[in-house]
């Protein structure tokens with residue numbers, strides 16, 4: 029067990045926890061933030077994507093001990109009231125089917141647009157191919173990213 | 180196994196004896212609980228035996244507050260197919276309210292008020308159409324009568340618009356909310372008038388998913404998000420191979436001493452002698468549960484567990500398949516895919532069970548100028564819902580509270596009641612949003628496991644399957660193979676057709692589907708091979724394989740006759756319409772031809788077919804018709820789908836943008852599964868356990884563009900969850916042939932691109 033002061037969505041959160049615990053389960057089990065989803069546990073599906081200092085990372089494969097002073101942003105902290113341009117574009121394109129993969133998709137998309145505000149189709153494919161959607165909403169995701177890139 | 184898709188929809192009559200229970204609510208609102216128990220009567224007794232009780236019954240809730248907020252309960256589970264939006268839309272249409280004022284709420288499992296509260300067979304909208312419309316219309320009529328009484332005017336003079344009652348002559352008006360309490364006292368109208376299709380204001384206009392804002396902000400919607408005070412986390416360990424069973428835990432003491440771990444113990448899911456029903460699973464009946472404080476601690480303990488397993492004995496299971504008794508043989512042994520392939524091929528050489536015979540196929544083949552014979556195979560598939568299986572349970576001596584994602588809660592509740600020996604009214608199942616279902620969540624092994632674990636540890640428990648547990652615990656799409664033969668006469672006319680289909684352990688055959696009815700001499704045979712690999716419904720069960728085989732074969736036959744593949748199919752459909760062979764054909768040839776004609780027009784087939792690599796396929800299932808044209812190219816051995824054109828006839832389209840989303844999803848998922856989908860076994864062990872080995876389609880492999888077109892008609896709506904899926908496979912195979920010169924007979928196609 030070890031104590032950590034984690035910077036999550038702009039707030040300091042204290043946890044006393046096994047250092048090997050992946051950030052995903054710290055969020056879901058210990059901090060009551062279930063927006064970040066579990067899909068594979070091995071960095072294959074993207075459902076657990078969060079930002080670490082603005083970069084998209086797979087929280088299922090990121091032990092809490094590796095966070096240090098890094099700032100974590102989760103879907104719950106992406107914006108107040110769902111007003112981030114990516115979230116708004118997701119609503120406009122009614123992207124979701126079951127919706128389970130979508131917080132991971134949104135976090136990957138938001139990180140992409142931060143680095144590359146006008147991505148090409150190939151850029152989008154590259155950034156988003158780590159996120160699986162079994163329902164098959166990829167084309168809407170792509171369109172929504174393009175809409176968001178205009179804002 | 181059979182499945183819901185096999186059940187022909189029964190013809191129904193609506194006798195307008197809907198009853199209504201009403202009760203005044205505190206706060207000036209009222210609650211209309213509208214039931215249709217006994218309002219639908221089956222007039223086809225034969226098919227009734229195939230159906231679950233009350234198949235055609237459905238109830239709905241409408242709740243109106245004094246300030247005119249309309250709450251509509253959505254009875255069916257939502258798994259991405261959009262019913263939580265589209266079903267209430269139908270109620271709201273007839274109620275004549277402003278959609279903006281409607282709040283939708285997911286109903287819990289409530290067998291007193293609702294029936295057919297499940298996902299399956301793409302039937303929610305089809306079966307719900309009349310009852311949901313009546314729910315809205317009945318409530319609207321009562322509100323009008325209440326206003327007429329209060330205003331002392333004839334009810335015929337009271338009109339409604341967007342949730343407001345009007346008496347035009349006197350200029351009086353009132354919001355629904357103001358009349359709600361009085362309306363609740365009105366006797367249930369004997370007859371209600373439904374709107375004319377042309378007057379629809381909500382149906383046919385796209386409405387966004389009622390949960391979209393919660394989804395994009397990460398609100399807890401899914402079963403796996405359930406949190407309760409004092410809740411423990413549980414995982415299970417199941418045998419590593421099909422054909423093995425639990426024997427003993429080796430290191431119980433070590434595990435119990437691990438940090439955060441509360442308990443470890445084996446549980447038996449079904450009691451001996453329990454007669455399993457349609458949705459009770461045959462997979463591992465005894466598993467080891469490990470319970471602790473947090474997921475990570477339990478995951479570590481799960482990995483550290485050492486368990487002895489032993490081989491199963493051959494057995495038989497007596498099942499009650501919705502009234503039909505079935506004995507299933509479960510052989511002992513550790514099965515491998517290589518043997519499965521051999522068995523399928525071997526069976527196809529033998530005479531099988533004849534399910535349909537028209538004319539004299541033997542003579543037709545004997546006298547044929549040309550015979551074409553081809554064999555197709557499809558592997559086992561894992562469902563891979565993105566939300567792994569999970570369930571919350573809190574079982575005490577008095578009651579059982581459950582929450583989670585589930586497609587068939589009504590059936591599951593019965594199984595749980597039998598297992599816990601607890602009456603149904605002590606069991607409460609809350610339905611959460613499903614992070615994908617695709618058939619897998621028709622089963623509920625995990626719900627029973629969660630309940631038994633909670634009962635044992637005397638605490639609320641959330642059971643979570645790891646991805647590996649989810650992918651290796653059985654309930655796969657069966658493995659199939661089919662041999663098709665076509666007899667052509669000297670004029671290149673199709674005079675004989677023969678399909679032989681086998682499956683492990685389920686036959687994929689629909690003997691009465693196209694081209695049955697279009698060929699004078701027709702023979703359909705099938706066989707089921709016993710296995711201990713467990714299977715279950717998978718998006719468009721059986722159709723998802725047989726459509727691929729049939730539509731690839733028809734493409735090849737069309738080519739042999741020298742005809743355009745769309746023209747070839749249309750000629751057959753014309754014959755099925757004008758001079759049908761047999762009386763049990765399950766499709767409407769005119770609607771089938773309709774989607775082919777629409778896809779031909781919209782894809783620019785005639786102009787593009789000689790220059791582009793186009794593949795076409797069409798299929799009918801779940802009461803809807805779909806045809807696709809895929810335009811592809813192959814680069815560096817990888818197919819690139821440039822464009823997909825879909826034509827769909829599902830009758831009236833309730834929520835067009837959602838229906839479009841469903842079709843897009845079916846196309847993308849279908850292409851992914853056709854190219855990459857495969858589960859194999861080595862000595863009973865599933866060869867893949869996570870997404871590093873089980874390849875799923877990703878954004879860069881998705882089609883560049885998908886256009887979806889709906890046939891415009893006023894036919895009652897039918898399903899959209901499944902029908903667009905089966906024809907994707909054949910259209911892809913046929914386009915691949917154009918692009919590579921090679922026919923693709925075995926799935927997944929990527930294995931044969933080489």
Ligand code: FES
Nearest residue numbers: 067068069074088
């Ligand atoms: S759960 Fe982290 S990538 Fe799948």
Ligand code: FES
Nearest residue numbers: 126127161162163
């Ligand atoms: S919306 Fe269901 S997995 Fe993406």
